[in-house]
Amino acid sequence: xxESRRIVASGLAEREGRCVAPWMVSSRLVSLQNSxxxxxxxxxxxxxxxxxxxSAEDGAAPLAxxxxxxxxxxxxxxxxxxxxxxxxxxxxxxxxxxxAGKSTLLRALxxxxxxxxxxxxxxxGLTIGYMPQRLPLNQLxxxxxxxxxxxxxKPARAAVEDALAMTGVVHLTDRPLAGLSGGELQRVLLARxxxxxxxxxxxxxxxxxxxxxxxxxxxxLIHSLKETLDCSVLMVSHDLHVVMAATxxxxxxxxxxxCQGAPETVESHPExxxxxxxxxxxxxxxxxxxxxxxxxxxxxxxxxxxD
Amino acid sequence: xxxxxVLPLLxxxxxxxxxxxxxxxxxxxxxxxxxxxLAHASLLGVGxxxxxxxxxxxxxxxxxxxxxxxxxxxxxxxxxxxxxxxGVLSHGSLALxxxxxxxxxxxxxxxxxxxxxxxxxxxxxxLWALLVVLVLGLTWLVWRWKxxxxxxxxxxxxxxxxxxxxxxxxxxxxxxxAVVALAIQWVGVLLISSLMLIPAAAARGWSREPExxxxxAAVIGMLSVGLGIAASWHWDWPTGPAIVVVALGLFxxxxxxxxxxKRL
Numbered sequence: 001x002x003e004s005r006r007i008v009a010s011g012l013a014e015r016e017g018r019c020v021a022p023w024m025v026s027s028r029l030v031s032l033q034n035s036x037x038x039x040x041x042x043x044x045x046x047x048x049x050x051x052x053x054x055s056a057e058d059g060a061a062p063l064a065x066x067x068x069x070x071x072x073x074x075x076x077x078x079x080x081x082x083x084x085x086x087x088x089x090x091x092x093x094x095x096x097x098x099x100a101g102k103s104t105l106l107r108a109l110x111x112x113x114x115x116x117x118x119x120x121x122x123x124x125g126l127t128i129g130y131m132p133q134r135l136p137l138n139q140l141x142x143x144x145x146x147x148x149x150x151x152x153x154k155p156a157r158a159a160v161e162d163a164l165a166m167t168g169v170v171h172l173t174d175r176p177l178a179g180l181s182g183g184e185l186q187r188v189l190l191a192r193x194x195x196x197x198x199x200x201x202x203x204x205x206x207x208x209x210x211x212x213x214x215x216x217x218x219x220x221l222i223h224s225l226k227e228t229l230d231c232s233v234l235m236v237s238h239d240l241h242v243v244m245a246a247t248x249x250x251x252x253x254x255x256x257x258x259c260q261g262a263p264e265t266v267e268s269h270p271e272x273x274x275x276x277x278x279x280x281x282x283x284x285x286x287x288x289x290x291x292x293x294x295x296x297x298x299x300x301x302x303x304x305x306x307d
Numbered sequence: 308x309x310x311x312x313v314l315p316l317l318x319x320x321x322x323x324x325x326x327x328x329x330x331x332x333x334x335x336x337x338x339x340x341x342x343x344x345l346a347h348a349s350l351l352g353v354g355x356x357x358x359x360x361x362x363x364x365x366x367x368x369x370x371x372x373x374x375x376x377x378x379x380x381x382x383x384x385x386x387x388x389x390x391x392x393x394g395v396l397s398h399g400s401l402a403l404x405x406x407x408x409x410x411x412x413x414x415x416x417x418x419x420x421x422x423x424x425x426x427x428x429x430x431x432x433x434l435w436a437l438l439v440v441l442v443l444g445l446t447w448l449v450w451r452w453k454x455x456x457x458x459x460x461x462x463x464x465x466x467x468x469x470x471x472x473x474x475x476x477x478x479x480x481x482x483x484x485a486v487v488a489l490a491i492q493w494v495g496v497l498l499i500s501s502l503m504l505i506p507a508a509a510a511r512g513w514s515r516e517p518e519x520x521x522x523x524a525a526v527i528g529m530l531s532v533g534l535g536i537a538a539s540w541h542w543d544w545p546t547g548p549a550i551v552v553v554a555l556g557l558f559x560x561x562x563x564x565x566x567x568x569k570r571l
Contacts, residue, residue, distance in 0.1 A: 110466070110467040111466065111467070112463055112466055112467060126469075127468070127469070128467055128468060128469065129468075130463075130464060130467035130468065132463060132464075135461055135463070135464065136461070136463075137460055137461055138335060138336075138459055138460050138461065140334065140335050140337070140511075141335045141456070141459050141460050141517065142511065142514045142515055142516060142517060142519075142520055143456070143460065143516060143517055144515060144516060147516050147517070148460070151453050151456055151457050151460070152453065152457060152468060176515060177460075196468075202467070
């Protein structure tokens with residue numbers, strides 16, 4: 001399954017021109033951390049399993065795999081011999097500075113861009129829910145949000161409504177898709193991914209353009225999706241703190257894979273510290289400490305924010 | 308006596324059942340000139356067919372299919388944009404076709420009939436051919452409709468979710484080629500694309516869902532065919548242009564209605 005199709009009229013340029021790095025802002029993080037550990041969707045938490053269990057290591061086949069993938073744009077190697085695996089039921093997060101090739105990595109994995117060398121493999125029959133950073137939608141196509149949600153598969157009307165409610169946009173059901181704002185569209189796309197019950201959820205900057213309260217809730221939702229949908233999540237994120245708390249595997253990318261592994265091992269890696277700075281790496285340590293006390297916090301009953 | 312207008316009416320309405328969804332897809336994808344290019348290619352096909360003493364229909368089908376295949380391949384050559392390829396191949400084949408038909412047409416076939424068509428010349432055989440294309444085409448459209456819509460809305464999303472865009476586009480082109488080749492003798496090289504585009508464009512203004520647009524386009528198209536044939540019967544107009552002029556009138560009316568609705 002070596003996909004090397006060229007995509008027609010892809011309008012997604014690689015623009016990472018944002019100047020505010022969200023991980024610089026740290027005041028809001030404690031509440032965010034707490035709320036992260038109260039997945040509201042999961043009615044019966046499985047008691048025996050530790051939350052950061054890299055559950056798939058025991059002989060299971062990966063959902064997707066990149067082997068030595070190199071992709072050039074112009075003279076520059078955007079991706080330089082990248083190898084990685086997505087195992088079932090894992091949250092994998094790609095972090096890295098602007099222009100590090102994060103989005104391109106996702107697009108290569110999805111088969112939207114073909115690598116110059118190396119192999120991209122996806123499990124045959126794998127269903128993927130994709131939520132890109134910006135989705136250039138055809139504005140000439142008349143379609144309502146509700147109909148858009150049902151363009152793939154045959155989801156029930158109630159399931160569509162539930163998913164839209166879950167991401168907080170159920171009031172948009174009858175609105176034309178073309179008129180949505182960026183944040184609204186992101187939420188609709190996430191709801192659509194939920195409805196499709198994918199094996200792998202691919203999220204590129206999932207909270208871009210969403211206000212802060214929405215951001216916290218959205219991350220909490222993504223985290224709990226792994227459980228309810230029984231799927232893996234591959235996401236790109238700028239918000240390091242959240243990432244570190246909610247992730248099984250972190251891949252630090254700067255054209256090549258600087259380091260990868262569980263959050264605890266990655267954050268002490270010299271290259272990681274070099275990229276994100278000593279100060280940020282240290283703060284992460286603090287928050288990581290919160291993270292290991294996850295069970296205590298949830299027993300005390302943190303601010304369980306409900307949508 | 309009645310048969311003289313029943314056959315064209317049936318052919319026209321049947322054609323609109325396919326022209327409406329295909330036209331809508333063309334409008335959504337900014338491919339308005341693609342049908343025109345296929346029509347030009349069909350003229351080339353007819354011209355080539357004349358060299359081998361073929362009837363116009365197989366010639367036209369050969370031309371449009373060849374063109375669709377060429378363009379499908381050409382789109383993968385990245386040094387030229389798709390619309391440039393379209394322009395080059397479209398007008399190239401028009402010129403070649405004109406030369407061939409001009410030079411080799413037997414007494415029975417004349418150039419102006421090919422250019423503006425002859426709806427009243429529809430035969431029983433044409434109707435059967437239309438029925439075959441109609442059944443195959445509508446089946447394919449229903450089967451692939453959701454994938455088509457998703458690929459129109461966002462090629463990236465469609466491809467990420469496992470839709471083979473290349474195959475889908477190839478099949479779409481083949482269907483379009485067959486419809487154009489079939490309709491070319493009735494409506495003519497110059498006007499065939501307008502029959503796909505104008506009803507769809509008229510329906511766009513007040514459509515909120517894709518299916519609604521296709522359905523409205525079909526109704527507008529059939530209305531145009533009926534009124535156009537009636538007008539040509541009464542005033543002895545050439546039928547193809549009469550149908551297109553009626554469609555144009557309906558387009559103007561629907562545009563006005565849509566604007567009025569927005570103001571209220």
